[in-house]
Amino acid sequence: MFYKDGFFWGMHLIWWAIWIVALGWIFFAPTSSSYEEIEGDDPLMLLKIRFAKGEISKEEYEQSKKLLQSDK
Incomplete structure (x- = not known):
């Protein structure tokens, strides 16, 4: 689970996914x-x-x- 200097890359990827979903929802949600x-x-x-x-x-x-x- 831990890679390079103790960073947990799985959590890093989860945060990227959350940001992408949030931005997609803001810009592409039907109004x-x-x-x-x-x-x-x-x-x-x-x-x-x-x-x-x-x-x-x-x-x-x-x-x-x-x-x-x-x-x-």
């Missing part, structure tokens, strides 16, 4: 972005978000809402 999912999936939700941000007026919101609901 979820709920805003992108909402924005891409539901036009009515996007309309609500734009209205909440103040990008469109109440009248524009109501018109667009009626138009979107009539298409279904």
Whole structure:
């Protein structure tokens, strides 16, 4: 188990493996972005978000809402 000057190389390799797994998890773990999912999936939700941000007026919101609901 002990090699060259008393270093335990098995433990050294275990620490390398832990670092590689940790870095892989940090950089390659899937992330979820709920805003992108909402924005891409539901036009009515996007309309609500734009209205909440103040990008469109109440009248524009109501018109667009009626138009979107009539298409279904």
